[in-house]
Amino acid sequence: MSGFLGQVRALPLNAFLRSRPDPDYADGDDSSWISVDWPSLTRSELILGKRINVIDTGGDGPPLLFLHGLGGLWQNWLLNIPAFMGRFRVLAPDLPGFGGSEMPAGRISIQGFARVIDALCDRLEIESPVVVGNSMGGFIGAELALAFPTRVRKLVLVSSAGISAENMWKEPVMAVGRLMAVGAARAGVKQLPVASRPRLRRAALQLVVRYPEKLSVPLASELVVGAGTPGFVGGLDAVLGYSFRDRLPEIEIPTLIVWGRNDILIPVEDAYEFERLIGPNARVEIFDDTGHLSMVERPSRFNGLLDAFIAE
Template sequence: MMPSSSADPSPTGREPRRLPRHPASRLAERWTTVDGIDMFYRESPVPPDAPVMLHLHGFGLSGRYLLPTAERLMDDFHTFVPDLPGYGLSGKPAKALDVPGLARVAARFLDDRGVRSATLVGNSMGCPVILEFAHLFPERIDRAILVSPAGGLHNQPLTRAISQLTIDGKREPREMMGIAAPDYLRFGVPSTVKMFRSLTRYPSLERLLGLTIPTLAVVGSRDPLMPSPRRIQEVARHTDNQVLLVVIEGAAHAINFSHPGELAHVIRQFMADEAITDDPDSPGEARAYEIHRGASHPPATDQDLPDS
C-alpha cells in the first residue's frame, strides 16, 4: 500500500503527486494509480474484520465534503473516500468518464486496494454510479446507501438543475461553499455539460428497480434537487427489493456534510439490521419509512410520509 508521503513520483511522467499541505481529515491521505490515472484517496486504519465501505462523491465535487460522515464511521468500517478521475485532486482522463465509466473505475480502485466486495455510500451523482456498479458487478456490492440521489427527470433540463443548486447553496452550511467553490472551478464548465448529459441519459429508474441488495435511501426535507419523499416511495414500491427510506428533517442536499452525526447513526443502524431511530445528540431528526423490508429486518415505526 502506498505510504502517505508529501510527494510521490507520478508513474505517468507528470509532476510529483503532492498531498494537501494541511490534511483535511483524520483518514490517511494517499495516492494510487488506476488505469494510468493518478487517484487521490483517503483511507481509515483497518479495524479487525471490518467490512469495507466506499464513499462516492457528487457532481463536480471532490470527496472532501463526505469526510464528516466518513470519519464518524471509520472505527466501524474500513473506509475509503476517493476523488474519482476528473474530480478533486485526481488526474483527468483523456476523455471525460460517464456514469458507467466512473462505476468501472470504482471497481478497479477496489481491485487496486485488494478489496473484493464493499458497501457503497453515495451522495447525489455518486448514487447513479452505485446503481451502475451494482448492475455491472452485482457480486461485489454488499449493500447500497443512496444519499440525496440525483440526476433524474426532476433535475432536467440543465437550467433547472442550476436553479436547484443555487437554492440548495443557500440552505447548506456556509462552510460547504469553501469546499464546493474550488471543486467546481477545477471541474470546469465543459466537464459540467458533458457530465450532465451523461446523467440525463442514464437509466437510473431501471437500475434502481433492478437492485437485489438491501438498500437505504436518505433524503433531506429541504432538498430542492429531490422530488418529495412521497414520490420517492411511489417509485421505490415498484421493486421487491429491500428498501428503507429515511427523511432527515431540516437537511438539504449535502447531508454527508451538513448532518454527519445523524447520517452516520442511521447508516450504522441500517448496517446492523436495527430499527431506525433518531440520534438525539445530532442536529436534524431522522424519520424512517418502510417500503420493502426483509423478514430479518425490524420494522420501521413511521409510515406517514410528508408531501414535501
C-alpha cells in the first residue's frame, strides 16, 4: 500500500496530529482514518479478466459503493468510509488503470468502467448499492444507473463530470497530473515532497481543493499518490469524449447532487443542469467555500448529508 498509509507503522500518530492545520477543514481534528486496519479490508478480484483492487468492509449492512474520480483512487474516501463501516457494507474500488487495479484490456471508456463495476458487484454478490461518485466517478455512477437500471438503489453525484466535460481544461489537468505523478513516485517517509512543501502542494491540488495548505500532510499525501497511474490519460480522454445528457431523464432513482460552490474544475452550474435533466427525483446541495472534493473538504457535513439521504 503506497502513500502515507503504506508508511503508517513507521510514522507515529503524534506526527499526524502535529500536521493538522485547521479543525474546520478536511480531516481537521479527526484522525480516525489513520487507525483503521486498511490492509485487512483490501482485496483483489479478477473482473473481466483483469485484477481490481477494492476496499470491502464486509458485514451484513446495506451496500454503499464509492467511486473515485480522475487521478484518484480509493483513498479519496478516507474521511468517509470510517463513518459508515459497521453499519453498511462499504466498497471502494480502484477503477481500472488507477491505484492498485490493472489497466483494462481495451480502450478506457465510461461505458467500460460501468461494465466493470456491474461485474464487480456480481462477483461480490452486491445487488443494488447506494452509489456515490466524485467527478469521473459520478459520470460512471450515472452511466451505471442508465445501463443497468436495477443495479443502483440511490445515486449521489459529487461534482460529477458529464455535463460540461468538453470544456474542462485539458492542458492544466494534464500538467497537474504530471506534477502529482512526480511527487507520488518520489514520496517516502522522510520526503513526501508534494504534500509537505506548501508551494508544491498548492500547485498539485489547487484545481481540486479550495485550501490545499489546510490539508494535513498525511491526507495530502494520499490525495496525490493516485496520480501517475497508467489510466490517467485514457480516463481524461474518456471523460472528454462521451456524452449522455440526452439520456439523463431516464434516471428514475433518488439522486443527490453535491457540489462545492468554488469548484474551479467543473462549474457549480452543472449541478443545476444535472437536477434539471434528471428531473423531480434529483435535488442539489451546495457547499460554500468548497472546491471539487466536497467529501474531503467538508467530511462531517458530507457524511451527515449522505447518511440522511440513505435513510430517506
